[in-house]
Amino acid sequence: MHxxxxxxxxxxAVGPVPGLVPVIxxxxxxxxxxxxxxxxxAFTTALRAHLDGTHRR
Numbered sequence: 001m002h003x004x005x006x007x008x009x010x011x012x013a014v015g016p017v018p019g020l021v022p023v024i025x026x027x028x029x030x031x032x033x034x035x036x037x038x039x040x041x042a043f044t045t046a047l048r049a050h051l052d053g054t055h056r057r
Contacts, residue, residue: 027054
């Protein structure tokens with residue numbers, strides 16, 4: 001993904017919602033922890049929840 005596309009996606013996701021940045025950072029930390037644990041099913045569930053709540057509003 002090009003950097004400009006990534007920036008646009010981020011601005012679209014967090015720009016209009018006050019207080020969303022800390023939520024997204026917490027979710028990213030949780031996703032990393034799940035990746036480190038190797039739990040593929042948990043990762044799939046957490047990633048879908050993150051994308052649905054952040055990028056697919």
